[in-house]
Amino acid sequence: MSLRVGMVAGEPSGDLLAARIIRGISRHDTQSLCQGIGGPAMAKQGFEAWKPMDALTVFGYVDALKRMPNLLSTYFNVKKRWLSDKPDVFVGIDAPDFNLRLELQLKQAGVPTVHFVGPSIWAWRYERINKIRQAVSHMLVLFPFEVEIYQKEGVPVTYVGHPLAEIIPMQPDKTAARRYLGVDPNARVLALMPGSRASEIKLLGPRFLQAAQILLKQDPDLQVLVPMVNPARRKEFQVLLDQYPIPSCRIIEQTGEQSPLVTPAPLQTGSFQGQAQENAAASIDFKERPAAWNVMEAADAVLVASGTATLEAALFKRPMVISYVLSPMMKRMMEWKSGQARPYVPWVGLPNVLARDFVVPELLQDDATPQALAEASWKALTDASYARQVSERFTQIHESLWRNTPELAAQAIVQQAR
Secondary structure: OOOEEEEEEOOHHHHHHHHHHHHHHHHHOOOOEEEEEEOHHHHHOOOEEEEEHHHOOOOHHHHHHHOHHHHHHHHHHHHHHHHHOOOOEEEEEOOHHHHHHHHHHHHHOOOOEEEEOOOOOOOOOOOHHHHHHHHOOEEEEOOOOHHHHHHHOOOOEEEOOOHHHHHOOOOOOHHHHHHHHOOOOOOOEEEEEOOOOHHHHHHHHHHHHHHHHHHHHHOOOOEEEEEEOOHHHHHHHHHHHHHOOOOOEEEEEOOOOOOOOOOOOOOOOOOOOOHHHHHHHHOOOHHHOOHHHHHHHHOOEEEEEOOHHHHHHHHOOOOEEEEEOOOHHHHHHHHHHHOOOOOOOOOOOHHHHHHOOOOOOEEEHHHOOHHHHHHHHHHHHHOHHHHHHHHHHHHHHHHHHOOOHHHHHHHHHHHHHO
């Protein structure tokens, strides 16, 4: 009898993570059936989508409130289906507000539940561990420091590494990326990455562009590359670029089908820079990768909004300046929901959290002035000794995150279903 796996992924990043898990499960059981809520990458691996992941994708609290009726309808629909026809195991990928509620109901009904990508309880709202303990049979985590947290709290846990560490090359090829993008191999290049949400573009875009204008006064030949996740974000950014013109600025959009789902060679223990990882990296075509990856690989430094992009920039070994700005209303809502004015840890950016150190600067809220952003970016662009030190620290992070994630995750999931 084939293995039936319920799955819910609510964002593009979760779609990519889940697709790799599905591939790993199919290696254990070629007749396995994975079904539920997911996206196009999961569909390519044979996933049966009851609803598209767009049903769960929201951007911020305001959007969540507007879409609450549809979110509730989706929740009750899939819960009813799985309670009446129970899967062998359920896997929730990220989306904790939705998945933890669903996992609690399914676990109480006797369905083993696995949650992949632990909520950042180490930074915000640690009390969520109580809900996790009740709802989750087994937790799969991306970062090694999370294991101790869940073990201490009595939650079964497996560290599976971060899938991005398998895909992004251990040694980036700046020359090849610039050749693909048509960038002068000898130019000084800054990547501007103000975020993928409209609110981020609105709040960070002007500051980033004004910082770039200051940098251009120091180096008139500076090249500025800005990756945009979709036409809507590009349109919003273009309005800002018209207000704060940068003659050398190029907006880079996705040109091909984003599918960075390479099949890495088997992991060789103790050989993080060996042939297996090089083969994985070499099998990715530039046109198939996220535009942001090509831009980061081509850049000398990155000015970036806090989020997953900071980890990607670290894996590309690029010195960066991390920034973020919340509107007063969003800041109040976040403080109200979490009961905190700031994270438990002193860092916001993932690279610094993983290093347990301020490897790269973080300029947040009122500190994110154009002048401060420009000064920090200039150091990242021009200080070769500093860039080497940052690269060495990021290489250590890359090595710590690189595991055979699909296999490790699949093993834990299949074991729960037995």
